[in-house]
Amino acid sequence: xEKEGKTVIAGESRVLEMLQEINKNEGYIxxxxxxxxxxxxxxxxxxxxxxVTFYNQFNLATSGRYTIEVCEGTACHINxxxxxxxxxxxxxxxxxxxxxxxxxxTLRDVRCLGACALAPVLRLNKKIYSKMTYEKTxxxxxKLKKEAEGxxxxx
Amino acid sequence: MKHIIRxxxxxxxxxxxxxxxxxxxxxxxxxxxxxxxxxxxEIEVKETGCTGLxxxxxxxxxxxxxxxxxxxxxxxxxxxxxxxxxxxxIDEMLFELDGKKYGKLTDVPFFALQERVLLARCGYxxxxxxxxxxxxxxxxxxxxxxxxxxxxxxxxxxxxxLRGRGGAGFLTGIxxxxxxxxxxxxxxxxxNADEGDPGAFMDRSLLxxxxxxxLEGMLIGAYxxxxxxxxxxxxxxxPLAIDKVKTAIDILKENGYLGNNVLEKFSxxxxxxxxAGAFVCGEETALMxxxxxxxxxxxxxxxxxxxxxxxxxxxxxxxxxxxxxxxxILRNGPEWFLDKGNGKSSGGTLLICLTGKIRLNGVVEVKxxxxxxxxxxxxxxxxxxxxxxxxxxxxxxxxxxxxxxLIDTEIDYESMQELGSIIGSGGIICIDEDDSIIDLCIFFLxxxxxxxxxxxxxxxxxxxxxxxLIIKIKERKASEQDIAMLEKLAVYVRDNSLCGLGQTxxxxxxxxxxxxxxxxxxxxxxxxxxxxxxxxxxxxxxFLKCPVKAINGSPKEIHxxxxxxxxxxxxxxxxxxxxxxxxx
Ligand SMILES: Cc1cc2nc3c(=O)[nH]c(=O)nc-3n(C[C@H](O)[C@H](O)[C@H](O)COP(=O)(O)O)c2cc1C
Ligand code: SF4
Ligand code: SF4
Ligand code: SF4
Ligand code: FES
Ligand code: FES
Numbered sequence: 006x007e008k009e010g011k012t013v014i015a016g017e018s019r020v021l022e023m024l025q026e027i028n029k030n031e032g033y034i035x036x037x038x039x040x041x042x043x044x045x046x047x048x049x050x051x052x053x054x055x056x057v058t059f060y061n062q063f064n065l066a067t068s069g070r071y072t073i074e075v076c077e078g079t080a081c082h083i084n085x086x087x088x089x090x091x092x093x094x095x096x097x098x099x100x101x102x103x104x105x106x107x108x109x110x111t112l113r114d115v116r117c118l119g120a121c122a123l124a125p126v127l128r129l130n131k132k133i134y135s136k137m138t139y140e141k142t143x144x145x146x147x148k149l150k151k152e153a154e155g156x157x158x159x160x
Numbered sequence: 161m162k163h164i165i166r167x168x169x170x171x172x173x174x175x176x177x178x179x180x181x182x183x184x185x186x187x188x189x190x191x192x193x194x195x196x197x198x199x200x201x202e203i204e205v206k207e208t209g210c211t212g213l214x215x216x217x218x219x220x221x222x223x224x225x226x227x228x229x230x231x232x233x234x235x236x237x238x239x240x241x242x243x244x245x246x247x248x249x250i251d252e253m254l255f256e257l258d259g260k261k262y263g264k265l266t267d268v269p270f271f272a273l274q275e276r277v278l279l280a281r282c283g284y285x286x287x288x289x290x291x292x293x294x295x296x297x298x299x300x301x302x303x304x305x306x307x308x309x310x311x312x313x314x315x316x317x318x319x320x321x322l323r324g325r326g327g328a329g330f331l332t333g334i335x336x337x338x339x340x341x342x343x344x345x346x347x348x349x350x351x352n353a354d355e356g357d358p359g360a361f362m363d364r365s366l367l368x369x370x371x372x373x374x375l376e377g378m379l380i381g382a383y384x385x386x387x388x389x390x391x392x393x394x395x396x397x398x399p400l401a402i403d404k405v406k407t408a409i410d411i412l413k414e415n416g417y418l419g420n421n422v423l424e425k426f427s428x429x430x431x432x433x434x435x436a437g438a439f440v441c442g443e444e445t446a447l448m449x450x451x452x453x454x455x456x457x458x459x460x461x462x463x464x465x466x467x468x469x470x471x472x473x474x475x476x477x478x479x480x481x482x483x484x485x486x487x488x489i490l491r492n493g494p495e496w497f498l499d500k501g502n503g504k505s506s507g508g509t510l511l512i513c514l515t516g517k518i519r520l521n522g523v524v525e526v527k528x529x530x531x532x533x534x535x536x537x538x539x540x541x542x543x544x545x546x547x548x549x550x551x552x553x554x555x556x557x558x559x560x561x562x563x564x565x566l567i568d569t570e571i572d573y574e575s576m577q578e579l580g581s582i583i584g585s586g587g588i589i590c591i592d593e594d595d596s597i598i599d600l601c602i603f604f605l606x607x608x609x610x611x612x613x614x615x616x617x618x619x620x621x622x623x624x625x626x627x628x629l630i631i632k633i634k635e636r637k638a639s640e641q642d643i644a645m646l647e648k649l650a651v652y653v654r655d656n657s658l659c660g661l662g663q664t665x666x667x668x669x670x671x672x673x674x675x676x677x678x679x680x681x682x683x684x685x686x687x688x689x690x691x692x693x694x695x696x697x698x699x700x701x702x703f704l705k706c707p708v709k710a711i712n713g714s715p716k717e718i719h720x721x722x723x724x725x726x727x728x729x730x731x732x733x734x735x736x737x738x739x740x741x742x743x744x
Contacts, residue, residue: 061437078358080515117358122214122521133175
């Protein structure tokens, strides 16, 4: 690893960044993807699997069209993030880590988005929705459902 | 005359539409350009960082008048511009508290009672404007530093009693000396921006609002210790902070503040690494493993990072706030910094994130040693909806709960520790009489159970067992022995875990048992549970008879028993004439 005293940061130490990139671009990391990285970099598959299961960020299965991230941080919890989840359960029929049968929504937990002052929050399409309530969450989901139905009709 | 209208565009404000407000203001200004020119008025709309008053975002600050407008939306942009041109104040958009309106930002108690030095630029400068940064004293600290010997800089930090703001509170000067004295031809710095405490966001706020200050602190660190390379590890949940820091690094490179031959004295590089959603990676050695591309599991110490840190090289790691303090100390001197403390082990101010049931959520900065009461009531405006404060949870998952009765405590490292909690990252979460301490304990233990790296048994298994015992208590299935067992287990986990995550995980349990013991004991099995059913006519009798006021409800409405308060005496059960109370 050492070359004229300067540590070369490559290979194994870049693998997390690679996985993050794939997760971002493809929405998840497939088995095939893991195997090919393992072959390319000569890193055992077990080690890669260990990584993607250790870090919460990685998805190992495909997600719905919209991923709803509900904050489960302390500030959001105290301000009833459970109401957001109840609304999503009622409106889209899913709990954490599930995808709705129409393929539209996936629900995920996050550990604080840093918008704690606006708790409880959820994030959807990179946008943070602040001070969410049961009603507001339901409305949001119905709106997205309607949009999707509209698009389907056009096709 | 020149006016500046400033709009915060950091994460919180953006969530509430500040980008739209910004655009609306720009449109309004250009629409009235001619009029302005005729009147000799110049208006510039600028992005700024977080004022900290996140409760009322988006906030807009007009300069030089200093007027603060709150809860602004796009539709109000035209009026703000009009008010600047025609020189009046829009009353209904001012900040209001308890019936009183405040015009100037600096008059609002939330700001007036703070001691803002680390947050001085936040809200007043454009985060990525190097000229704003330099005009407001940027790089003065660095310039002072490079005119000194390494040891002089380290001495100044020691005299200033700068304690690390990442949680453990180690003296920064001592850590820097370790690295400076470490043998090796390549040394690393790390900036810990993992901000794992869910409910604290001051590091995010600083990185988004004043990124150059953090980087300047790292530059001084590099010069003082001889480090040539560094990483800043930012949690992936903060995309905006990552973007801003990335741009800030590029700007510094273009302007000769990073890379080879900085100020013709030293060379230094900063790379960004993104966290991947693991709380334990905030622990310094876990973080190093993560940067190396491994699972974020803490390492056994010794060897300490200053001997063998990242890639086996001598390393120093500090928190975002710690680095950001350094330029200020070099600019203003150690006495100035000491004066911001309360004469105990630490100088400087304290950044606090006020959240939970508080009326004014946000980031505040106060002198070390300010009383909790002042922070919560005078600055934070007390609780929402007039409920009674039950206590505060400080320090995140590593901290503990402090009851309302101890609210006059001065916040500093010593007194928080005495109470069985910690300052930690500076998160203060206010809870009210509706919140159950038992549920809060379960919440944190559940968090820690999921975030434990699983490497050592006391932490991995102990946390689960503590949680199960508390659930047992919650469900009224536990006995006195279970509480004793819980206490014993908590001490065992504290004393036998490898890293800080496990060692501090019992804090929430032990402090809750210390201050809110009755909530646990009330649920010891044997005592019956009473619940009101739908037969309740709302006759209000039970409400009047309950000796501990554990029943809620207005006449003619279905009443409810607050289980946390109920002592199980059964009086309500006996007096109810409608069989509306069930005994379990
Ligand atoms: C479980 C755990 C999580 C931590 N999380 C953070 C964190 O998010 N940010 C941080 O700066 N320090 C965190 N720390 C403390 C670091 O290990 C380390 O002490 C700190 O970064 C040193 O910087 P300082 O001397 O400037 O405080 C954490 C420690 C533990 C045990
Ligand atoms: S105390 Fe917990 S988090 Fe820390 S090393 Fe042990 S198992 Fe991992
Ligand atoms: S006494 Fe019985 S009916 Fe009357 S308010 Fe209480 S529960 Fe309801
Ligand atoms: S059992 Fe006793 S303490 Fe509990 S609600 Fe009824 S009267 Fe109040
Ligand atoms: S706790 Fe939810 S955003 Fe921080
Ligand atoms: S998030 Fe913009 S003022 Fe705090």
